[in-house]
Amino acid sequence: MAFELGTPSLICRWRLANGGLPLENRHLRAFSQRGVDPALVSWAKQHIEWTLSDGAAGNPDGVLMVVVDEEGQAAMSVGPYKALGDTSINALLQRAMQAQTEASRTGVAPETLWAVTAGQITSYLDPAEKLAGASSLVSDLMVAHHLQFTYEAQISDAQALAAADEVFLVSDEHGVVAAAGKLGKYAKQMVADYQKLLASFS
Structure with missing residues (x-):
């Protein structure tokens, strides 16, 4: 059965640079303080390297996105970075x-x-x-x-x-x-x- 993510309860978007995550430790610390299950924090630590190796080649200066649904399931992906169009x-x-x-x-x-x-x-x-x-x-x-x-x-x-x-x-x-x-x-x-x-x- 294919994995399907439910309704998102938390979405994190973290900026990449040259295929790396400059604020990785800070992001993970804040992620752990968002009330998520400790097992999910461990999952995130393990999957960052794998996700970057798979997805950062096409978007080395993109955004790493972590989505957690209401059931505590999570997914991680890399996408392009889009600068803010309106800075008023x-x-x-x-x-x-x-x-x-x-x-x-x-x-x-x-x-x-x-x-x-x-x-x-x-x-x-x-x-x-x-x-x-x-x-x-x-x-x-x-x-x-x-x-x-x-x-x-x-x-x-x-x-x-x-x-x-x-x-x-x-x-x-x-x-x-x-x-x-x-x-x-x-x-x-x-x-x-x-x-x-x-x-x-x-």
Whole structure:
């Protein structure tokens, strides 16, 4: 009987680079904190290498997708990466809000919104939540650059974000993406560090 995946309850999209998974350990740690069965975490660890060897040849800089259904069954595949077409504040805000809705179920938001106003850096993330792979990377990079930031559980509205000096999305799939017209020195640093990580897999 052929394997059939049921209704998805969790979908993870992780960015690849040159056929590898740069944030593998961070992604797996966050995956284990999403309330999945420990056996599923072990399965994911084993299948990443197999899936990449099979599918990454055609999409070496693509996206590794892990889908878990309501019965706890899972599937893993590799597909092409598609950059965000709309990077407006409203578009990034909507993505971050959808990610927070997911976090209310799983405890981990795959995308988080960050803003900088008068040098004050804010991560719109509930401090009680566990960090997704990319969010944990950026948080560590902030510390490495001796940059202080605060967590804010409630995301500002579009009008408040429009008044910020910088706004950027941190995503497991898309990395660090600055909102249109809101790219400043802090976002540039995070984008550069993330791109350097991807390039290190060449």
